[in-house]
Amino acid sequence: MSPSYKHIHPKFKFNGIHYDLEALKELAYSLVKEGQEYEVAIGKFLMDWLDEADSILVETSGSTGAPKTIALKKEHMVNSALATGSFFKMGVGTKALQCLSTNFIAGKMMLVRAIVLGWEIDFVEPTSHPLGQNSKPYDFCAMVPMQVQGSLSSLNQIGTIIIGGAPISTELKLRLSCVNTKIFETYGMTETITHIAIKEFAKGLEDFNFKSLPDVALSTDHRGCLVIEAPKVSDEIIVTNDLVNLISSTEFQWLGRYDNVINSGGVKLIPEQLESKFSTLISSNFFVAGIPDPDLGQKLILVVEGNMDGNQLSQKIKSLKSISKFEIPKEIFVVPQFVETGNGKVNRTKTIALLHLE
The missing domain is CATH 3.30.300.30 (ANL, C-terminal domain)
Structure with a gap:
């Protein structure tokens, strides 16, 4: 069975329990009806993901302007999940932790990856210290810098962490040099369905350039801002407001926001x-x-x-x-x-x- 948004991977587990399509729909309904606020967000997304529509409405973060609602194709979200799984070699049975808000694309995509790739995913409330009451080992997790900062003493229980949402501060980089976990900084946005480029954090070796995932071509416009052509996750060429030093069509150094x-x-x-x-x-x-x-x-x-x-x-x-x-x-x-x-x-x-x- 080829990966599709219409199918639930037979090895998918959610908080330790396997769900098929109908059972997952029932779980989504119960989370919306009876769950806490963050659980309601998970339930609503699952209901949207499991309906008959071929696209889903998501809201941008609003960090650089007014939040807006855009439509993303579920097929493109599946492609994004496959690219992440392939890049990080996280296949069937990967144990993942979902600690991001499911109101936004990064949290939604953790669930999509699990459903499509057959991961065993646990979810916790999206706080600044998501590992505070959780000592289980995990293979993969996505966090924002604030969560990484609040979890420094526990990060070794996770094999690989991707960090996005904001740049990693110099102070945090220094503190991460003592952590054995593989850590990657990501570049992406709602329109690209999370990351389309990755930068590995290596101890003692800072300022690596971002390198794009396969099937992503990069260029710049007249302002020096990044232009992204990624047909597997977007039908449109995306012109960003991110100033970059373009090294090649697959590599760049991020400088800052043009509008800043x-x-x-x-x-x-x-x-x-x-x-x-x-x-x-x-x-x-x-x-x-x-x-x-x-x-x-x-x-x-x-x-x-x-x-x-x-x-x-x-x-x-x-x-x-x-x-x-x-x-x-x-x-x-x-x-x-x-x-x-x-x-x-x-x-x-x-x-x-x-x-x-x-």
């Missing part, structure tokens, strides 16, 4: 590059941004979450040898708590609005 670029007095600053430099000094959540300025057009600011002395931080930043004078923030703001999107990413626009800069 700050033009300060004619000098273009990429926030993500600056944040990587500042991460050696700041342990709490933070980001840099540009705000209107009558002389510079935009001035560079640094926004930090929590409780920190902005003057002391400013002096530390000025002492960094890795930055130029243009990369020193003109102002530093400290706020108690950032505004987040539905899947835990920082909403920069709404957080800046808290500063009441007018």
Whole structure:
């Protein structure tokens, strides 16, 4: 039987129990009717996946703009699952942990992989410490950086972890150097049905380029932003807002978001590059941004979450040898708590609005 969204793999298990098509439909209904909030999301997705439609509606994360609803073909989602299984050599019987929100594509695809590839998948509530009450060993898991940070003492119970949703901070990379688990940083989005490129995290060897999965061709547009042609997961050529250094049609270095670029007095600053430099000094959540300025057009600011002395931080930043004078923030703001999107990413626009800069 060839893989298809119309079939349940005969070896598929969900929390230790095998489900055929009808049993899985019954489980989905019971989760929606009686489950906790995160279980309701799982049930709703399963009901959508098991219906007669050949596509499914999903919502983008909203981390760089307003969330929107798009339709993804189930056939393409199957293709994505097959590509992941092949790349990581995770076949029938793979023991996987689902700890991401099923409201978003990364969580949905963990379930699709299990159903299509015959994995044995367990699900837990999507918290910042998903391994807190779970000591079982697993072959495969997908997490966001915050979950990895909260699970450092337990990561060795997982064979392979893929990390997505946000860049991995310098501090977290240093802490991961002591972990035996195979760790991969992923690049992708809802429109590409999660990752279409992978970067392995190797101890002592940082800044590897992202390498695309098979059947993915890469190029750039006039802005230097990544263009993705991946016919097995998207009928359309996808033009992103991600600035990249394109190495080849299958390899690139991610620089940052085009829509985040700050033009300060004619000098273009990429926030993500600056944040990587500042991460050696700041342990709490933070980001840099540009705000209107009558002389510079935009001035560079640094926004930090929590409780920190902005003057002391400013002096530390000025002492960094890795930055130029243009990369020193003109102002530093400290706020108690950032505004987040539905899947835990920082909403920069709404957080800046808290500063009441007018």
